[in-house]
Amino acid sequence: MTLTRNQLLVIPGWDAIYWEIYATTACNLRCSYCYNVTQQENTEPCYTIGELVSFLKKYARKGDSISFIGGEPSIRTGWISGVISETRAFDFRYQIYTNGISLGKFPPDFLNRFDNILVSIDGDEEQNDRYRGQGTFSKVIENLEIARPVFKGKIIARMTATADNNVEKSVKALTALPYFDTVYWQYENRKDFHAYPTEQKWDEIRNLTDFWVENLEQGRFIHLQTFVSIVVRLLDQEGNQAYHNEDYSLPHFTLGCGAGHHYMQIYITGDIYACPELVGQSCNLMGDIYTGITQSVRIGDFSNTDKCPQCPEFEVCHCRCLHCTPCEYCSLLKRTIAELRKKLPLIKALIDSGTIDKEDFYISEHLEEMF
Ligand code: SF4
Ligand code: SF4
Ligand code: SF4
Numbered sequence: 001m002t003l004t005r006n007q008l009l010v011i012p013g014w015d016a017i018y019w020e021i022y023a024t025t026a027c028n029l030r031c032s033y034c035y036n037v038t039q040q041e042n043t044e045p046c047y048t049i050g051e052l053v054s055f056l057k058k059y060a061r062k063g064d065s066i067s068f069i070g071g072e073p074s075i076r077t078g079w080i081s082g083v084i085s086e087t088r089a090f091d092f093r094y095q096i097y098t099n100g101i102s103l104g105k106f107p108p109d110f111l112n113r114f115d116n117i118l119v120s121i122d123g124d125e126e127q128n129d130r131y132r133g134q135g136t137f138s139k140v141i142e143n144l145e146i147a148r149p150v151f152k153g154k155i156i157a158r159m160t161a162t163a164d165n166n167v168e169k170s171v172k173a174l175t176a177l178p179y180f181d182t183v184y185w186q187y188e189n190r191k192d193f194h195a196y197p198t199e200q201k202w203d204e205i206r207n208l209t210d211f212w213v214e215n216l217e218q219g220r221f222i223h224l225q226t227f228v229s230i231v232v233r234l235l236d237q238e239g240n241q242a243y244h245n246e247d248y249s250l251p252h253f254t255l256g257c258g259a260g261h262h263y264m265q266i267y268i269t270g271d272i273y274a275c276p277e278l279v280g281q282s283c284n285l286m287g288d289i290y291t292g293i294t295q296s297v298r299i300g301d302f303s304n305t306d307k308c309p310q311c312p313e314f315e316v317c318h319c320r321c322l323h324c325t326p327c328e329y330c331s332l333l334k335r336t337i338a339e340l341r342k343k344l345p346l347i348k349a350l351i352d353s354g355t356i357d358k359e360d361f362y363i364s365e366h367l368e369e370m371f
Helices: 049-059 073-086 125-132 136-150 167-175 198-217 225-237 327-352
Strands: 018-022 065-069 093-098 116-120 154-161 182-187 263-266 271-273 285-288
Touching (some): 049 073, 065 073, 073 093, 116 136, 167 182, 198 225, 198 327, 225 327
Parallel strands (some): 018 065, 093 116, 116 154, 154 182
Antiparallel strands (some): 263 271
16 A cells, blocks of 8 residues: 555654655766665666656655765766656745765756765765875866856765765864865665774764854854764753754654655665665565555664664664664764764853844755755
8 A cells, every 4th residue: 555645754844845855876986885786887877757757756845855876977968857847837845965076067057956966975085086086186176166156055065974075174174175065964874884994983973062062163164074974962951942943853763864754765776765875675675656655664663773772862863874873883972972962052142142143053954965
């Protein structure tokens, strides 16, 4: 039996679904940490745009968002343009996740169909090119130089925090560049996460929290989405409307990012999954575009999340990302939350005094994967 849209939506006041659509699984880079095992094959959606539109007519509404992902979606601009023009009547928002190496080739009209462009980049040239390939950093910068002046939406830097990439150095390098509206990082999705150098990473992240708050004290709001996401939830927990714009309370069974309810992946086969990390896992298949969505996915359905409901930081974190559920990553998350909680009175005082504006926390209502 298929579920209706209303049966999927469970987060109060959040009436949107983020559809992440694989434009391809092929890619023109070969990043060393890539989990996209088919990156070398030229694999494209095997459904037609008409079949996609028929599915969206059943499940999607105005205000939903479509993100084009991959592989590298920008190698299929024609297909993406087709989807955008065939879904115009829905009044969707659009985003694209890209490695950025062709961004400057897009005509401004094409670029400006997107609300947000999420660019994968791992810090300074040396650190980025070690993982993403020699010469990649300078290519991305060349392309941002062309795209930034013409693109009207937000450009977001997405960084992977690998074991030997210095997060502090990388994030500072990214925030010093003039292209990004926000920066966030995710921990490397590795199988041997026990080998992740947690203590060293914590030193880097704690230094970054100091750097961020020192800048706030100077009235400089450096938008680090990874910290902002935590701080808005901490402010929200205090229930004081003076400091937050949103109600972030979530049902107990929901992942913080909304995966499995408000956030879904449409794979090239037409199969639908809660999260890109789960593509191909039949136990986490939610349905397909031909028959519809037959099941939602809850926290307990994911491996590694059993401990989350008992976690003291559950209300803030909500197993924010499956990447972060191994204990090594959790220890970083918990310490980051605790560190920012310590800094909360100062942040509130800075808002009260007008040194920073609470509105600066909210740069876009349609950003996901923000932790
Ligand atoms: S750009 Fe993305 S999809 Fe391509 S190899 Fe790198 S991580 Fe994988
Ligand atoms: S910190 Fe870890 S255990 Fe706690 S809620 Fe987040 S992911 Fe779950
Ligand atoms: S934020 Fe993490 S858990 Fe949520 S959909 Fe993205 S990768 Fe999956």
